[in-house]
Every structure is written in structure tokens, then in C-alpha cells.
């Protein structure tokens with residue numbers, strides 16, 4: 001993993017970091033690199049309230065906030081920003097509001113690397129809106145001072161259109177941290193984890209890939 005000055009991670013929902021980036025976050029923190037995670041909403045519209053229900057629409061944000069804090073602690077992350085936007089509404093935000101938010105974070109933190117979603121290839125409208133805001137904010141910066149943007153893409157069509165990720169981090173050393181980070185988001189993920197953990201310990205290639213490797217696209221502004 002390349003040594004960075006400061007890493008800024010921007011995602012709309014608690015748990016967006018867990019599968020794709022938690023190993024990378026833990027690795028940078030281990031390297032002594034400051035990492036800031038700006039999480040835009042508390043995922044209060046999350047589909048899962050449990051069966052039988054453990055949460056209501058009213059209690060879900062409180063639960064997910066606690067889970068997010070626990071996930072941050074698991075990764076060793078101390079600079080967690082909860083930005084207070086509402087889940088499933090980001091695409092309807094006043095034009096420019098999210099861009100300004102990203103610009104302010106960049107001005108304050110001077111990151112050398114930003115990690116977020118690849119707009120248009122991130123499946124959920126909140127994901128795409130977040131990635132668009134990052135691109136809009138960075139596109140306005142002079143190339144010489146612009147942070148690198150590592151984008152996550154996972155829509156079905158992404159490979160045909162943008163190819164394969166060019167950045168690969170082996171996060172094998174953090175695979176168990178990653179499992180614990182996933183576990184922290186119990187309200188959304190708990191029921192998927194015993195199977196993943198079992199497959200991982202049995203060495204199933206798909207589980208090993210998910211927990212030991214993180215892949216990104218370097219976003220091209222030209």
C-alpha cells in the first residue's frame with residue numbers, strides 16, 4: 001500500500017466501508033497515516049429491521065450510529081465524521097451541497113488520497129450521488145494539488161465500460177479485522193457472516209478474495 005499523507009473516505013451509509021475498504025483503512029492506520037471517514041447518513045432507511053424485528057424506523061439510526069462507531073474502533077479509526085444527511089435522499093440534495101461538503105473536507109484535511117464510489121457504477125442512487133460530489137469537487141482543483149481518487153465500482157456493467165480495477169491492495173493481514181468490522185454492522189449484515197467466515201476458513205476462493213483483497217479504480221479526470 002502506497003504511503004499517503006492523509007486518507008479521506010467518503011461514503012453515504014454505515015457499512016459501505018466494510019466490504020470494500022476496511023482492510024485498506026486498517027492498513028493505513030497501521031502505517032501511521034491519518035484516516036478520516038466521512039459517513040453522510042445513518043442509513044436510517046436500511047431495509048433490515050430484523051426478523052423478528054429488533055429495531056423500528058425510530059431506533060434504527062441510533063443502532064446504526066453505534067454500529068458505525070464500533071466499526072471505526074475496530075479499524076482503529078479515530079476521526080469519524082457523521083455528516084447528518086438523510087438516507088435515500090442524497091440525489092435530491094440541493095445541487096452543489098454535497099460538492100461543497102467534499103470541498104470543505106478537502107480544504108481542512110489536505111488528503112493525498114480520497115476513497116469513495118465510482119459515480120454511475122455504484123448501484124444505489126446515494127452511492128452514485130456521493131461519487132459525483134467527489135468528482136465535482138476534485139475536478140475543480142488544479143491537477144497539481146488534486147488528491148488521487150480511488151473509486152469503487154460494482155455494478156454488473158462496470159467491467160465492460162471501465163475495465164478492471166488498476167489498484168490492488170492485499171489486506172490479508174487485516175482479514176480478521178475486516179470480519180470484525182463486518183460484524184460491527186450487525187443490524188445489516190449479521191446473518192450473512194457465519195457462512196462467509198466458514199467459507200473463509202475453508203479457503204473458498206470467493207471468500208478469500210472478498211476478505212483478503214481490495215481493488216480500486218484510479219479515477220481519471222482528463
Ligand SMILES: [Zn+2]
Pocket residue numbers: 012013015016124127
Ligand atoms: Zn450504501
